[in-house]
Each structure stands twice: as structure tokens, then as C-alpha cells.
Amino acid sequence: MADRDDLGSAWKVPPSRYLAGRPAEFAVGAPVSSYVTMPDGCRLAVDVILPDGDASTRWPTVLILTPYVRRFELASGTTGVEPSPNTYRYRDMFVPRGYALVVVDARGTGASFGTRDSFRSPRERDDCRAIADWIVAQPWSDGAIGATGISYLGAACDFLASTGHKAVKAIAPLFAVWDTWTDNYYPGGMLIKRLALVYDELMLALDHDRRELRGQFSYFANPALLGPMPVDEDAGGALATEAVKGHLANFRMPDFISEFKFRDDALAYDPGFTSASFSPYNYLDEIPEDIAVYAVSGWMDGAGYANGALSRFLTLPNAERRLLLGPWDHGARVNASPWRARIEPELPVLGEVLRFFDRHLAGRQTGLEHEDPIHYFTVHAEEWRAAKVWPPVAAKRQLYVAPGRTLAPARPNDGASEAFQVDFTRGSGTQTRYERIAGIDATAYYADWTERERHLLDFTTPPLERALEIAGHPVVSLWLASSEPDAAVFVYFSEVEADGTARYVTEGVLRAIHRAEARAPRNYRTTWPWRTFARKDARPMPIGEPQLLHFALLPTAWRFSQGSRLRLSIAGGDADHFAQAPHGRPPLLTILSGGEHASSIELPVGKVS
Secondary structure (H helix, E strand, O other): OOOOOOOOOOOOOOHHHHHHOOOOOOOEOOOEEEEEEOOOOOEEEEEEEOEOOOOOOOEEEEEEEEOOOOOEEEOOOOOOOOOOOOOHHHHHHHHHHOOEEEEEEOOOOOOOOOOOOOOOOHHHHHHHHHHHHHHHOOOOEEEEEEEEEEOHHHHHHHHHHHOOOOOEEEEEEEOOOOOHHHHHHOHHHOOEHHHHHHHHHHHHHHHOOOHHHHHHOHHHOOOOEEEEOOOOOOOOOHHHHHHHHHHHHOOOHHHHHOOOOOOOOEEOOEEEEEHHHHOHHHHHHHOOOOOEEEEEEEEEOOOOHHHHHHHHHHHOOOOOEEEEEEEEEHHHOOEOOOOOOOOOOOOOHHHHHHHHHHHHOOOOOOOHHHOOOEEEEEEOOOEEEEEOOOOOOOEEEEEEEEOOOEEEOOOOOOOEEEEEEOOOOOOOOOOOOOOHHHOOOOOOOOOOHHHHHOOOEEEEOOOOOOOEEEEEOOEEEEEEEEOOOOOEEEEEEEEEOOOOOEEEEEEEEEEHHHOOOEOOOOOOOOOOOEOOOOHHHOOOOOOOOOEEEEEEOOOEEEEEOOOOEEEEEEEOOOOOOEOOOOOOOOOEEEEEEOHHHOOEEEEEEEEEO
């Protein structure tokens, strides 16, 4: 099967059919580039690409702000090499269909001047306003601006919207965080150590024009890609060279992100600057309610990007907001379903964004208003579903940890326990949800899970008498005792097929010192357990005393087959991706069950047949 959108009835007009009815009408004009000066004097490199290169016609504009080089200079004599590997998909989708595309090197990157003082710096938010002012002053602009993009580019859409600029009508953040701290770098309060290191290597390669470092990143590895393309006025490239020299002062991610060990930690030299400063949720009140918003993510989208898409949808009061959740990894590079027909996704994500922009920027009649606001893909059923609310199911099913390492439908009356010694050398592998967010190729997601799961403490149901479908966040309640004052608790949920093959479904992680729950604030709505991750709320584990850890696994929609078993597995570390907790002191963890210490998992149950 595949993620085709023309099977079933989730859409009245599937994205693929809409796109087929919107063929290219214009040629992609040659990029025209220039420096645009920001209010503080910093000059940003900007490409403008127009349909047919026609600057005498007024076009709606799609804005892309990227730190990953808007366009590369190509080696002499090069043919057939894409100079804009990070942004060409937007060019080829929107420009031939009647949109101007504006691509900006973020300050401190590409051919732009300035330095990066933060990951997603608030200064970039100010730049968005200046760029929007510049766009609407151009003779080719019809005064309507939209924005889209994947990951960093997607969160930049939120920044643009939060400027309150009247020209901004619609944004489509794709695979983008709502909270950089927990959706990206510190899920469950645990630092993804490798992500910070690999991101740093990527930005050294790009920001410092270190071409010898680019080879490990497939998107930028072609040796025909030289340095950032100078703007038209910089014929000899002297200005671009000067700009790159300035980038040597950019922040370094491993140093920067370690300043924020708790979500509310502030920079010592800037007490008002916390992780909220570079997170979209912090600017909720600045986003006008008449802007249309379309959030897109996937079930295998990194450490928590799907949570970001859901929080954005749940939190914004905007009347026109939509949500699309597919069987994809970060950026929809891969259909991660084990039952896929092919690796590449078939649903045209940008085709759906085109339909959204056609309605809200170009004023076309698209029928989008007749579609449900939510579409999500159910893995193993291999079908799309539509919904009006999230979560799309109301029923819950509780499964309890029980003696004999089983999962049972009824709470055991008598208390029992299972202990295991944490092994800090074990990991989840190199083909996981965490690789793609670091720019590393992954295609065979969790193909080795049957073997890896054997080394974990697990609890398993008997074979299912009927198929079972879930949609939403599984939530665990673990009564746990630790021999150390801290622990990292990784929980994995799997389908074990009749032949014994274990299929990874989802996972969740919580650092034990962050077990205290809190009510989600109004700028950060959730339908799953929320916590502050604040320094004042951290509590060491009382050694040997049972404590309740109540937290959500990452959301998914999955159909478990009749005859399959459900499995809950627990680990105390992931050496392939996360830091240790506590350092050098692998704890003995004890999971309690039954009686007043009944550990369980709650499943959001949908269709059962």
C-alpha cells in the first residue's frame, strides 16, 4: 500500500486531484537578487523569482526565509545540478502556477551579512517584518504574502505571522516546532546530544563555507556546489566573501543549547532570553486571528514535531486552521510505514499547500472550505482519515502491567514488581526518527526493531481477538522506583505480528526529575500531560521509593491486526541519541504493578472490527 490520497473518502477533492487540475501555466523566471537593508543596517541577500520573469504583472508572494543557503554558486561548466537544494521544491511548485517566490538568506547565513546570535533568533522575526515591507513596495507584488517551508523554515512562518504585518494572509508551517525546547532538543527533558553536534557540523559547513564538511550531508554534498551565490550587484563576489567572514562569529549549537538545561533557564547575560525566545508559542498573542494556518507533520517526524503541529492547531484561535499528519519522517522525505509501496511519499504535500494558498492568497475557488480541517493517515490500515477535532477518537482502553511480564485489560489486585539494570551502552539504532532531523539519511525505519526490543524489559498482551485502531497519544502511568536520584525512562510501544516480527509504533521519554505535572498555559494547549520542565519544579527521585511518571508517547494513528500482540517496552537510556541520566550511574529501575501502584498504558481507541 501507499499514502495515496485517492483511495477512500477522506477528501472530497484529494490533493493529487487538485494538483492535476492546476498544471503549470508559466515558466520559472531567472532569479533576480539583491541586498535588502534591515532597520539596523544589516544587509540580507534576497532572490526574487517571478512567473515568466514578468515584473510588470502583480503576483501574490510566497516568502521563504532559510539559514541553509538560498542558492549556491556552481562550478564553471556545471550542468544539471540544482543550485537551490533547500528551496527548489517551492520554486517549482508555486512560480509556474502564478506566485512570486522570495527566498531570503537569514542574517548570518548564505550571502547575508550579520551574525547568528541564537537558533531562530528573535532578530530574524524583526527581519521578517522588514522583508514584508520591502515585498509590498515592489511593482510585481499584489500586496498578499504567504509563507511556507520545512522545519526551521516552517517556524519562520510563525515568526512572520507574529509580526502582525497586514499583507500576511496565510502560512503553512511544515514539520515545524511550536516549542523548540521540548519538540526538538529536549524531549521529555532529555538532551538529544547527537543532534546538537551534527547540526553544528552542518552550520559550520554552510555558514563558514567549509565545503570539505558538506560531504556528510546528502542535500549539500555535490562538489559542483561552491559558496553562497553573490547577489547581482556583487559581480565579483567580494561582498559575499566579506559576509561569510562575518559568519565566523556565529553561535555554536552545542554551547548554545546547553545554556538551557531547563526550559525556563535564561542566558546569564540576557535574563529575558529563555528557550521561549526562539519558540513560536511565545508569540501567540502577536499572530492576528485572521491569518489562515495549515500545519503539516508526520508520525515519524523527529523528537516531537507532530506535537508541535498539534499544539499549533489546538492553541491558535484562528478560525481558518488546518492539520495534516502523514506516515512521514521529517520533511516527508520518506514514507516510514513498514507496509509502504515505495519509499517516496505519494501524497503531494506542496499540492495541498498550493490549494491552501490558492484560496487565501490568490482568491481562487478551491472547495477547501468543504473539507474537514484535519486529515491523518492510519498506518497498517494504510488509509487516510478525516476529522473535525483532535483527538479524533473519544474512547480509551487501559492495559495494565501484570505478572508474567504481560499487559492485561484488568488491574491486578496484588502488587508485584519487575526490576532491571539500565545498560547505558544500548541504543535504538541509526535508522530512527532522530536521524533525519539532523540531516542524516534514513530510509529503513526501525527495520532491526525485533532484535533491539529483545534487550528491553517488555510487557505483552495475548493475541488480539479483533483488530484494534488507535489515533492520538498513548499515555503511560508508570510507578517506578530508582536506585539513583535521577533516571531517563524510555517507553516504546510495538505491534508484534503473528510471526513474531516486532513493529515499532511510537515512543516517549521522560527524565524522572521532571515528573511533576502542571496545567498547560493558554499559549501552549495540549490534550496530553504537560509539564513546565522548569528548574524550580525539578525533583530528585527519592531512592528506592515508588514515584508515578505519567506522560504521553508521541502521537500516532495505527491499526493493529487480529492475531497481533501489543507490547510495552522500557529502557533507561538510548546511547545512540541521548545523554545519560544520571551521568555514569546507571540505575536499577523497578516497575511496580497491581494494587495502589498499578502501572498502565492508556490507548486512544478508534475503529475496532
